[in-house]
Amino acid sequence: MSKSKLSPVSWIELVRRLRKLGFDGPYQGGKHPYMLKDNLVLTIPNPHRKEIGVDLLTRILKRAEITREEWFESR
Numbered sequence: 001m002s003k004s005k006l007s008p009v010s011w012i013e014l015v016r017r018l019r020k021l022g023f024d025g026p027y028q029g030g031k032h033p034y035m036l037k038d039n040l041v042l043t044i045p046n047p048h049r050k051e052i053g054v055d056l057l058t059r060i061l062k063r064a065e066i067t068r069e070e071w072f073e074s075r
Contacts, residue, residue, distance in 0.1 A: 006071070018044075
């Protein structure tokens with residue numbers, strides 16, 4: 001477990017860091033945009049909210065198979 005704590009991020013920051021970690025997109029899907037990496041389709045929240053909270057960010061990283069260490073290195 002990393003010493004660093006996750007903190008809320010803006011939608012733009014989420015997309016930027018996911019791209020650094022090898023994801024393409026975002027593409028417009030049905031209700032939500034999504035990003036792609038190999039065979040993984042990662043649904044991301046719509047960009048209208050101010051910040052993506054820690055709970056949602058944790059779920060996104062888990063679904064994307066991104067470790068906390070990888071997330072912090074992607075800054």
